[in-house]
Amino acid sequence: MKHDRDFDPTYGTAVELLPGLRRLTAHNPGPFTFFGTNTYLLGTDRLVVVDPGPALPDHIGDIVKAAGGARIEAILVSHTHVDHSPGARLLKEQTGAAIVGCGIHRAARELLEDEINPLDASGDKDYLPDRELRDGEVLQAAGLSLETIETPGHTANHLCFVLQGEDVLLSADHVMGWSTSIVAPPDGSMRDYMVSIDKLLDRPEQTYFPGHGGVLRNALAYVGELKRHRLNxxxxxxxxxxxxxxxxxxxxxxxxxxxxxxxxxxxxxxxxxxxxxxxxxxxxxxxxxxxxxxxxxxxxxxx
CATH class of the missing domain: 1.10.10 (Arc Repressor Mutant, subunit A)
Structure with a gap:
């Protein structure tokens, strides 16, 4: 289940996907990040930055440059993997914007006896939001309304965000365009992931902007494919x-x-x-x- 063969990360340049919605891809390619982590800039004269990515000063500089004279009012974080959330602290230092979104990093369950978490290094243990968002809560910032959708599975604290007034869902790593999401215990839970898949299937949004890879059109059909893939x-x-x-x-x-x-x-x-x-x-x-x-x-x- 891989798509996006023609995805162009255009490193250093923000790409407009919709009026008031741009994508800026961090230069952190790899086997689990595809071409890199997608950061989204929402708004025009005021901005919300979604998932500022890893602690890469060059990428944070690109975000600030892309913002231009627009004030960054909030830094929205979907989950605490090191390719998504550490950049929030760097961006806050430069802009003073509040960090909002998911809660602190936690595993989906306690470690079993003698178990070692193989993905321990992938969790951002230093992440601390100024405000934690819960399911159904709406963030009002930069003249926008963003609804929080709790979607645990990939991580226990994973969130998606719906841009209200648009047929748009920011799916982070729960639904990606280039590959199926990694669900790895104890950080992740397959049962939670499948419940979250059904949760999105019950929603109307048909355009997804994922954490890695390109835009997903007709997204609900693709999410249905993801569910069938897991069941198979x-x-x-x-x-x-x-x-x-x-x-x-x-x-x-x-x-x-x-x-x-x-x-x-x-x-x-x-x-x-x-x-x-x-x-x-x-x-x-x-x-x-x-x-x-x-x-x-x-x-x-x-x-």
């Missing part, structure tokens, strides 16, 4: 376990045979997220206990 992956995992007990490494080797082995660790975290959800639903069990190295088996149910 779940079904494939259950089929593997129907043949007998298996470890995550064995499942990944069979299901991701055409994927670069360098990406297998990330695939393992995705499979773990599915298995964690399946275990919570009583469909699989793990011995000696739920972990990345456990042996999983299908639960034979009689009901």
């Amino acid at each position: 992956r779940e079904a494939s995992i259950l089929e593997e376990l129907a043949a007998g007990p298996a470890t995550i490494a064995q499942i990944v080797a069979r299901l991701y045979v055409e994927v670069d082995p360098a990406l297998h660790p990330a695939a393992a975290l995705s499979v773990f997220a599915h298995l964690e959800d399946l275990a919570a639903r009583g469909l699989v069990s793990a011995a000696p206990g739920l972990s990345l190295t456990a042996e999983f088996r299908l639960e034979r149910r009689t009901d």
Whole structure:
């Protein structure tokens, strides 16, 4: 499920996508960021900056330059991965604008016994908002109204934002144009992610501006594809376990045979997220206990 083959990041230059809505892509390309993190500038003579990205002084300078003489009234943050939120502190230092949006970084669940969080370094532990937004709350800034949509899954504190009066949703990393979102325990939760997918499917917005990659048109059809992709992956995992007990490494080797082995660790975290959800639903069990190295088996149910 990859799109955006022709995406142009135009580093250093803000690209107008709609009147009063521009995208500025940070120069932090990588296997989990595509060409880089998208920062959005909303407004004209007054601005809201959404996801100022990593702590890259050059990118913060580009944001200030793109703002020109317009006052930045708020810095809106969707979630606390280090490619999205650390730049907020740098931008606040330069502009005095308040940091609003998601709460502090937290995991979706407590660590299991002897578990080490493989994505610990990806969390921005220093993030502290001036104001935390909750589900349904509307931010009024720069003459705009932005509705908060809580969408946990990719992270426990993930938010999307709806630009009221427009058919527009800022989807951050919950829905991306270039790839499916990473859902990796304990930071992420597959059950929360699927609930959040259904939450967006119940909304009317058809244009998404994601945290990585290009604009998504006819977005609800794409979100439906994401849901089917996850359900198909779940079904494939259950089929593997129907043949007998298996470890995550064995499942990944069979299901991701055409994927670069360098990406297998990330695939393992995705499979773990599915298995964690399946275990919570009583469909699989793990011995000696739920972990990345456990042996999983299908639960034979009689009901």
